[in-house]
Amino acid sequence: MTKLLETVDLVTNFYTYEGVVKALNKVSLVVDHGATFGLVGESGCGKSVTARSIMRIVPEPGRIEDGKVIVYLDEKNQHAGIDLLAQSEAYMESLRGDRISMIFQEPNAALNPTMSIGDQVAESFLFHQKKKLCATALNDLESVTCRTFYPLKRFQQAVYRIAVQRPDALTLNILGRIPILKHWQNRLKNEAKRRAVAIIAKLGLSNPERIVDQYPHNLSGGMKQRIVIAIALACSPVLLIADEATSNLDVTIQAQILELLRGLKQEGISSILLITHDLGVVAETCDRVGVMYAGNLCEVADVKDLFQKPLHPYTRALLDAVPKFSMEDDLKSIDGHVPNLVMPPSGCRFHPRCSHAMAVCREAYPEMTEFGQNHLAACYWAASKYR
C-alpha cells in the first residue's frame, strides 16, 4: 500500500468567546491510495474539523495551529509529498475540487439556490480544466472550415489559440471584460456545460439535459446529493472526502448513494475519506477505520479487526451502542457526555467516561501504539492487557 494522505500531529483550535476550543489534538492518520478510510465518532468529536483541516477550509474562528497535511499525489513517487499547510492559498484553490474534493452533509444547503444546476457543476470544469476546454473549443472551431470570410470565427480562433497556450494571459483577462467581446467565452461555457451533462448522466440521474437548466429547489434530496457528488467528482479527484454524506438522507437513498460511491471508486477515484457516525456504513464500505473521540484519534485498524477485536474502551462502547435487532436487551449508551473542549479533561480525554480508567490515564495522554498488524490504539489499559 502506498500513502496518499498523511496528517501529522494536526492541531486545530477555535477561538470563541468562551475560550479556546481545542478541537483537534495531534491527529495523525494515513489514507492509502485506493483505500476507503472511515472516520467515526460521536458528534462534536472533530471528524468534520479533521476533514476541513485537510482541505484548509476551517471556518472562522478556527485556526490550524500545528502539524502537517502531506499529500502524495503521485502514487509511484513516495518522496514527493506536499505539505498542504505550507502551500499558498492559490495552490490550494487549484487543488481543491481538482485533486481533492469534498461532499457535504446537507445536500439542501450545499447548493446555491439561485444558480442553475448546470452552472454549478460546470464551475468545477471552468476552474480546473480551462485549458482542456479551450483546446476542445478550438478543435470545434477549426474542424468546421468555412469558405467565406467570417471575421467572428477568425477572432474566436485567435482568442482560443492564446487561451490554449497561456490560459492566464493578460489579453484574455481584458477581452473577458469588454462588454460585447466577452462573449467569446460562451463557447467555453457551452463546452463546460456539455461536460456537466455528461457527469450528471454518469451519476445515474435521468434526463440530465433537463436537470442542468433546473434549480436546486426543483430536485429531491437524493438528487441534490448526487449533484453535490457530481460537482466533487467532476475533475476526477484522487481523494474524495465525504463528510457525513449520507447522514441526512433516508435509508434507501443512503444505500443508493453508498452503492454509487462504491461503483465510482472501482471506476477511478482513488481514495475516499468517509466521515460518518454510522458504524453500519463503515462496516459496509470501508477498508480501514479511525475512531475519534474529543479531538483525538484513539484507534485505527482494518475494518475487520476493529469490529472483531476492538481495543480501545471507547471503540467497545461505541460498538455496544449500535442498535441490534433483538427484543431482549435495552439499547446501551455511553454514560456521560462528550467533554467541553475548552477545558478538556487532563490526560486521556476519555477517562471520565471510561470504566477501565487507571491513575495514569488522568495524568498523561497515551501514545499511539501498535498492537498487531496495522492495528493502532492509544490506551494505557489496552497496552497493559494486550501487549
Next chain:
Amino acid sequence: MLAYITRRSLLLIFVLFGVSVLIFGILMTFSPERRAATYVTSPQQAKDIPRIVQQFGLDDPFYIQYVKWMKEVFKGNLGWSLVASRPVAEAFWNYFPVTLEMNLFAAPIVIIFGIWLGTLSGIHRDTWIDHSTRILAIVGWSLPTFLFALVLLMIFYGYFQIFSPGVLSDHLTMFILDHPDSFRPYTGLYTVDGILNGRLDITLNALSHLVLPVLTYVIVVVALNMRVMRSGMIEELSKEYVITAIAKGADKKTIHIKHARRNALLPVITVAGQSVAYSMEGSVAVEVVYNRHGIGWWLAESAVQLDIPVLMCICLFMAVIFVITNLTLDILYAYIDPRIRLN
C-alpha cells in the same frame, strides 16, 4: 407574466379607491366652516362663510361630497391649489419634474453605492473598512434629514460659497422666463432640457444645484441599504453552499460576486425599492431646506395652508408610486430568485 402585471394593475384601482376614501375621511374631520375659511382672505369676507358652505355643499353627508369630488376627478379636475394659485393638475406637472430630477440622480447613487459599500463591509467584516462604513451609516441614519441638510448648506454655501440652494441660478431663471422661444422646456428637467436646447451652461448650473440635495439624500438613505446588504452578505457567506464553492476550488472573488452577492441582494431590493418610492414624495425636509419647489415643498406648504385638494392629490400620487414600486420589486424578485414564480 403579462397576466400577473395586469392583475396587479387592476389592484391599483382598489388601492386608489381605499386611499382616497381614507384621506377624504380624514380631511372631513375639519368642520365645514374651517374648510370654507381657507378660501377667505380678508376679515370682511368672514360673513360669507355660511354662504360658501351652503353653495359648495360643505355640510352635506360624507358620501355625497365624496361622489361629487370623484365626479370632478374623473373629469380631470383635481381642484384649485391655493399655494400654486393655479389648478392642482397643472401645478403638479410643474412641481413633479423638480422632484423627479433629484430622484433620477439620487436613486441610482443610493442603490449602487449602498450595495457596493455593504458588500465591501460584509466581506471585510470587523476590519477598518467595515468600521468606517458602519460609522458613516450610523451617522447618516441617526441624524435628522433637515439638520443634515442645514449643516451641509452652512458648510458649502455659507462658508465656501458654492452649491447654492434653489433649482437654478437667478440670472438663468430670468433668462428662461424672458426667452420662452429659445429655451423650450421639453421635459421640465433642467439638466436634460439644457442639453436638448444646446445650453450646457444651464445643465451644469442645474447640476451644481443638485449636488447638495442629492448628497444629503444619499447619505441619509444609503445607510439602510448598506446595512441590509452587509448583513445579507455576512449571512450568505456563512452558508453551506459557499463552502461547497470553496471546496470546488473557487477563488474569493468568484465566491463573493457570483455566489454570495446575488443571494444577498434579495432583501436589499425590498429596502432599496421602498426608499426610492419614499423619496418620490420629495423628501420634504430636503426640498424645504434647499428651497427646491418640488412635490415635497408643495406638500409642506399645502399642509400649513390647509390646501386640501393638493393634499388629496399628493396622497393619491404616493399610493400610485408605492403600488408601482411594489410591482416592479415583485418582477425583479422573480428575475433574481428562480424559486419565485409569478403565477
